[in-house]
Amino acid sequence: MTTAASPAPPVTPGSLADAPALIERLLPVQKLSAETYKERMAVHGQTLTGLGSYWKGRKPLILNRACVLASLLPATGNPAKDLEIFELLMGMDDASLAARAKQRPKPREILERVTISNIYDYFTVAPPILPKTAPIDLADPQYAIVRVAWRPDLPEADRRWLEARFLEPETRSYRELIRELRRPEEVPDLHDHIWERVNAHLGTSAHSLQELVEQLGIMRFGRRPRVADPFSGSGQIPFEAARVGCDAYGADLNPVAAMLTWGAFHIVGGTPEERERLRAEAKALVETVRSELDRLGVETDGRGWRGKAYLYCLETRCPQTGWMVPMLTTLVVSKGYRVIAELIPDPVNRRYDIAIRSGVSDAELERADRSGTVRSAGRGQDPYLVHTVDGREYRTSIPALRGDFRLPDGTTGNRLRRWERTDIAPRPGDIFQERLYCIQWQREGGRETEFRAVTDEDLDREQRCHDYVAAHLEEWQQNGWIPDMPIEPGQKTDEPIRTRGWTYWHHLFTPRQLLLNGLLNGHSPSAACSLLVAKSLDVNAKLSHWHRSAGGGGSVQKVFYNQALNTLYDWGGRGLVNLAPYGLLNDLPSQPLATERVVACRPAQETDWPADLFITDPPYGDAINYDEILDFFIAWLRKKRHPEWDGWVWDARRPLAIKGEDEDFRQGMIACYRRFTELMPDNGLQVIMFTHQSAKIWADLAGIVWASGLQATAAWYIETETDSALRQGAYVKGTVLLVCRKRRGEERVSRPELELELQDEVKQQVEQLLGLNREARALYGPDHNVFEDADLQMAGYAAALRVLTRYSRIDGRDMTQEARRPRKKGEVTFVEELIAYAVQEANRHLVPAGISDSTWRELNGAERFYLKMVDLESRGQRSLDNFQNFAKAFAVRDFRALMGDQRANHARLKTALELERSEMHDGSEFGGTTTRATLYALMELQKGMPAEEVLTHLEHNLPRFLSDTRVRGRVVEIADYLARRVEVTRPEEARAARVLRDLVRNQGFSG
Known part of the structure; x- marks a missing residue:
C-alpha cells in the first residue's frame, strides 16, 4: 500500500547517460508473449480499436509499453533484480497478478487451497475451532458453522501475498495463469505496492509510472524522454509512449x-473537457441529421417505427429463363428471431416477390438456410445462380453472367458496364440490379424490433432517397460531403471494378447510404467528429455483411472485417438509430494524456522531430495494402478542412509508400533509418519491430542497420500468433524487436576472427539466459522457465547482428557498400552465411533434457527437429511458429511431412501410428535414421506385432544395429526419451517405447 514519502533529492541529470538499457540485456519474452496474446484476444475490447478497427496491423499496447520501459531502465549488472523491477512495472509480479483478478478470492477459498502455517495471523474465525494450519477441507460438516473473515488490522500487502498464492503461480504456466485475469491497463492503482523496491533499486523517488519515466529520462537524456514513431499506423506506439509519460511523436x-x-x-487520450465537448458535438450532429431525415420522411413509417437495418441484394436476369432472380446466399433473415424470406414466383412479370415470415420452425429455418439463389460447389469453385421454374432447376455461373473473357494477350475483362461519376444506382440495362428486400424496424423510443417485407411505401421512401441524392450530387461532391474520387486500380481495388463495374468510391454505397453518410459527413463540425464519421462508414456500405445470427436478431457488420474490399451479393445498411450509437455516441475508453504529443502526415524519411527513442513497426513484407484500401475513407474525408489536420495531404501517395521486400524497399528503409539516426542523440536507442521469417530477412535488416549508421545490440522474439476464423490455415505472426544504437568508429575484422567472436557472443548470451532459467526453476520448480528454446535461437540472431554491425569492414569489404549493393536473385550473401553460422552455434545449446550431447551430435536435422518438438509438445507449447523456427534452425527441408496438425496454436507432430510407413524411403530426410527406425518399431508394437519381428525389422532398418553397440545405445536412449516425453500426450506410444527400450537393452546384453 502506498504511504506518504519524505521528499527525496532530485535525480542527477545524465547519471545514466552511458548505462546500457535493460532491453539490450534482458526481456522476459515468454511472459510478454503471453500478455501480448491476451491483449490481442480482447479484439474490440482493446483500448484503441474502437477508434477504427479497419486498421489491422496493430502492435499490442503491452508490447509497446515493454519497449519504452525496457529502453529507459538500466541494466545494472544484477540481472535477477533488473528483471524483478521490470516485472513490477509491467504488472507481471505475483502481487500484481493478484490485483488483476476479476474477483478477489474469499477467505474460505484461500483456506481450502493455500498452505498457511498460522491461519490466525490473517483471519478471524468464529467460533475459533479451525486447526492452526491450512489448507483445510471446509466441506467437512464440523466446519459448516464457521465464519471466516480477514483480520481488520491485516496489512494490504499481506492480503495480496495470500491472494497471489491462491493463483498457484508455482504450478501453472504464466499463459494459463493470466487467462482469467484482467489486463494490466484495466487495473487502476496496479503499481501501489512497488515504489519502495523500484526507487531503492534505481535511485529514483517516483510514486507513479509517469514520474518514474520522467526521472529516468532526466537521468539518461537530461529531460523527459521523447519517443517517435514515423510509421505510426493506428498510433499504438506513440499513444502508449505518451500514456507512460513520454513526449510522443507519431507520423x-x-x-x-x-x-x-x-x-x-486527442479522443482516447483527451482531457475530460475535450471528451465532454466531443460528446456534445456528436449529439448535436445526430440531432441535425435526424431532423433532416425526418423532414424528408425517409426513415419512419408514420406509425411510430424507425428503420434500423435495410437489407439489400443484387438482382439479375437468368439468361436461360428470362426471369429476374434475387441473388441471395441464404433465405434466412435472422436466426435469432427465426425470420426467413420466401421467394414467391410472379409468372406474369417473370420475377419473384419476396415475403418475410417470422417465428418459423427449426426445419423451415434449416431449409431456408440451404435455399439461397447463389451457391458454390465448394472452395475454389465458381459460384452460380440457381432457381427453379415449373419444376425445372436452372444454373448459371456468375462469371458467365458477367461475361468474363480472356484475350490472347492474357488480359481479362467482362460485359459489365463501367459506372460513371454521375451514377448512384444501376441503370435499367445493367446486368446487376440492386433490390431492397427486407427492413428491420425499431419502435421509436424503445428497443422492440421486427422484420417486415418491403411495401410500396418503403419503395417510395427509397425513391425519395435516390431523387434527393441525385439532385444534390454535384453540389455535395464539390463540397466534399460525398466522394467524387475515382477508384485507382490496384491489387485490392481491382475487385469492385472487375466484379461490379464500380469506378468511383461513391458507387460502393446505395442512395440511402449516400444520403445518411453524406449528411453526417457534411455537418461534421470537428476533426474528432469526422473520425467518428469514418468509423460509421465502415458499417454502412454495400460491402457491409448482414450477420444473421448476431444478438438482437441480426447486425450490419464492418466492411473491413479483413484487409480486402469484398463485394457481396446481399448486404445490410444501417438507419440512423442503428448507426449513431455505434459510430458517434458510444463511449470510447478515456485515458487522459498529459505530455507533449505531435502528429504529422508525411513520409518517414522527412521526419524532423528529434527523439531519444525511435520505436517503429515498418511495413516490412506487409501484406496489407493500406495505400489502396484506405482510399475508401480518404474519398470521403479529403475535402474536410479541420485546423487540427492542417497541412495534411489527403491522398495515399502510393508511389511514396514503402512496402514489400524488393530493392526499392531496402533503399527506402535505409533513407528512413539514416534520417532517424541523424535525429537521435548519441546515447539514444532504436527498436525496430518486424516479422521474423528467414536468415535472408535478417540479412536485409543487417544491411539496413549498417547503411543507416546503426549497430544492433539485441534482438528479442515475441510470439503474437492467434487462430482466426478469417484466416483459415496456418497463419502465424511472431514479432522480433531489434535494438540498435549509433555505430561508433570504423572497426575492421577478418572472417576467421569474426567466427570466433560469434561463437563467444552466442555462448555468453545463451548462458546468461540459461542462468536465469536455472534461478527461476530453483524458485518456482523444475518446469518453470523465463526463456524457452525459441528465445535461445533468437540469441543466435541477436549475437550475429550485434557482432556483425559492430564492424565497418569485414574481410576487407566495406559493409555499408555491401549493404547498399543490389542483390542478385537466388544469391546467398556473405551476411546470410554469417548469420546462419551464428544460429547454428546457438542450436548447439538446444539439446533436450534426456538426450546426451554425443547422441545429439550423431543425429541429422530432421531427427533433432522431431525430438526437440516432442520436448516442446510435452510442455504444452504448440505454436506453429515454434515448429517453423526450429525447422529452419535444423535445416529441415520439409518439416510439414512430420506434422499431424498445422493450426497456429494446435500444432503437433505425427505420432508413430500416424507416420505408419511414411518417410522411410531414402529420399526422405527422416528415412534411414535411428529416430525414424525407432518410431517404426513403436508403430509395430502398438499394432501388436511380436517382439521378435519388431527386432528383426529394426535390424533391417538400421544395418549396423547388430554390429555397433553405439547404434543400439542410441535406440535405447531415444526410446527411453520418448517414453518419458509422450507419457501424457501419447500413453500407448509411451508404453510401447518402454517395451522397446527393454527389448533392445536386453538384446544388447545377450549379444
Missing part, C-alpha cells in the same frame, strides 16, 4: 493512419 504517410494517431492522442 504516417497515409492521412487515415495520421487521423487514427491523432484520435488516439
Whole structure:
C-alpha cells in the first residue's frame, strides 16, 4: 500500500547517460508473449480499436509499453533484480497478478487451497475451532458453522501475498495463469505496492509510472524522454509512449493512419473537457441529421417505427429463363428471431416477390438456410445462380453472367458496364440490379424490433432517397460531403471494378447510404467528429455483411472485417438509430494524456522531430495494402478542412509508400533509418519491430542497420500468433524487436576472427539466459522457465547482428557498400552465411533434457527437429511458429511431412501410428535414421506385432544395429526419451517405447 514519502533529492541529470538499457540485456519474452496474446484476444475490447478497427496491423499496447520501459531502465549488472523491477512495472509480479483478478478470492477459498502455517495471523474465525494450519477441507460438516473473515488490522500487502498464492503461480504456466485475469491497463492503482523496491533499486523517488519515466529520462537524456514513431499506423506506439509519460511523436504517410494517431492522442487520450465537448458535438450532429431525415420522411413509417437495418441484394436476369432472380446466399433473415424470406414466383412479370415470415420452425429455418439463389460447389469453385421454374432447376455461373473473357494477350475483362461519376444506382440495362428486400424496424423510443417485407411505401421512401441524392450530387461532391474520387486500380481495388463495374468510391454505397453518410459527413463540425464519421462508414456500405445470427436478431457488420474490399451479393445498411450509437455516441475508453504529443502526415524519411527513442513497426513484407484500401475513407474525408489536420495531404501517395521486400524497399528503409539516426542523440536507442521469417530477412535488416549508421545490440522474439476464423490455415505472426544504437568508429575484422567472436557472443548470451532459467526453476520448480528454446535461437540472431554491425569492414569489404549493393536473385550473401553460422552455434545449446550431447551430435536435422518438438509438445507449447523456427534452425527441408496438425496454436507432430510407413524411403530426410527406425518399431508394437519381428525389422532398418553397440545405445536412449516425453500426450506410444527400450537393452546384453 502506498504511504506518504519524505521528499527525496532530485535525480542527477545524465547519471545514466552511458548505462546500457535493460532491453539490450534482458526481456522476459515468454511472459510478454503471453500478455501480448491476451491483449490481442480482447479484439474490440482493446483500448484503441474502437477508434477504427479497419486498421489491422496493430502492435499490442503491452508490447509497446515493454519497449519504452525496457529502453529507459538500466541494466545494472544484477540481472535477477533488473528483471524483478521490470516485472513490477509491467504488472507481471505475483502481487500484481493478484490485483488483476476479476474477483478477489474469499477467505474460505484461500483456506481450502493455500498452505498457511498460522491461519490466525490473517483471519478471524468464529467460533475459533479451525486447526492452526491450512489448507483445510471446509466441506467437512464440523466446519459448516464457521465464519471466516480477514483480520481488520491485516496489512494490504499481506492480503495480496495470500491472494497471489491462491493463483498457484508455482504450478501453472504464466499463459494459463493470466487467462482469467484482467489486463494490466484495466487495473487502476496496479503499481501501489512497488515504489519502495523500484526507487531503492534505481535511485529514483517516483510514486507513479509517469514520474518514474520522467526521472529516468532526466537521468539518461537530461529531460523527459521523447519517443517517435514515423510509421505510426493506428498510433499504438506513440499513444502508449505518451500514456507512460513520454513526449510522443507519431507520423504516417497515409492521412487515415495520421487521423487514427491523432484520435488516439486527442479522443482516447483527451482531457475530460475535450471528451465532454466531443460528446456534445456528436449529439448535436445526430440531432441535425435526424431532423433532416425526418423532414424528408425517409426513415419512419408514420406509425411510430424507425428503420434500423435495410437489407439489400443484387438482382439479375437468368439468361436461360428470362426471369429476374434475387441473388441471395441464404433465405434466412435472422436466426435469432427465426425470420426467413420466401421467394414467391410472379409468372406474369417473370420475377419473384419476396415475403418475410417470422417465428418459423427449426426445419423451415434449416431449409431456408440451404435455399439461397447463389451457391458454390465448394472452395475454389465458381459460384452460380440457381432457381427453379415449373419444376425445372436452372444454373448459371456468375462469371458467365458477367461475361468474363480472356484475350490472347492474357488480359481479362467482362460485359459489365463501367459506372460513371454521375451514377448512384444501376441503370435499367445493367446486368446487376440492386433490390431492397427486407427492413428491420425499431419502435421509436424503445428497443422492440421486427422484420417486415418491403411495401410500396418503403419503395417510395427509397425513391425519395435516390431523387434527393441525385439532385444534390454535384453540389455535395464539390463540397466534399460525398466522394467524387475515382477508384485507382490496384491489387485490392481491382475487385469492385472487375466484379461490379464500380469506378468511383461513391458507387460502393446505395442512395440511402449516400444520403445518411453524406449528411453526417457534411455537418461534421470537428476533426474528432469526422473520425467518428469514418468509423460509421465502415458499417454502412454495400460491402457491409448482414450477420444473421448476431444478438438482437441480426447486425450490419464492418466492411473491413479483413484487409480486402469484398463485394457481396446481399448486404445490410444501417438507419440512423442503428448507426449513431455505434459510430458517434458510444463511449470510447478515456485515458487522459498529459505530455507533449505531435502528429504529422508525411513520409518517414522527412521526419524532423528529434527523439531519444525511435520505436517503429515498418511495413516490412506487409501484406496489407493500406495505400489502396484506405482510399475508401480518404474519398470521403479529403475535402474536410479541420485546423487540427492542417497541412495534411489527403491522398495515399502510393508511389511514396514503402512496402514489400524488393530493392526499392531496402533503399527506402535505409533513407528512413539514416534520417532517424541523424535525429537521435548519441546515447539514444532504436527498436525496430518486424516479422521474423528467414536468415535472408535478417540479412536485409543487417544491411539496413549498417547503411543507416546503426549497430544492433539485441534482438528479442515475441510470439503474437492467434487462430482466426478469417484466416483459415496456418497463419502465424511472431514479432522480433531489434535494438540498435549509433555505430561508433570504423572497426575492421577478418572472417576467421569474426567466427570466433560469434561463437563467444552466442555462448555468453545463451548462458546468461540459461542462468536465469536455472534461478527461476530453483524458485518456482523444475518446469518453470523465463526463456524457452525459441528465445535461445533468437540469441543466435541477436549475437550475429550485434557482432556483425559492430564492424565497418569485414574481410576487407566495406559493409555499408555491401549493404547498399543490389542483390542478385537466388544469391546467398556473405551476411546470410554469417548469420546462419551464428544460429547454428546457438542450436548447439538446444539439446533436450534426456538426450546426451554425443547422441545429439550423431543425429541429422530432421531427427533433432522431431525430438526437440516432442520436448516442446510435452510442455504444452504448440505454436506453429515454434515448429517453423526450429525447422529452419535444423535445416529441415520439409518439416510439414512430420506434422499431424498445422493450426497456429494446435500444432503437433505425427505420432508413430500416424507416420505408419511414411518417410522411410531414402529420399526422405527422416528415412534411414535411428529416430525414424525407432518410431517404426513403436508403430509395430502398438499394432501388436511380436517382439521378435519388431527386432528383426529394426535390424533391417538400421544395418549396423547388430554390429555397433553405439547404434543400439542410441535406440535405447531415444526410446527411453520418448517414453518419458509422450507419457501424457501419447500413453500407448509411451508404453510401447518402454517395451522397446527393454527389448533392445536386453538384446544388447545377450549379444
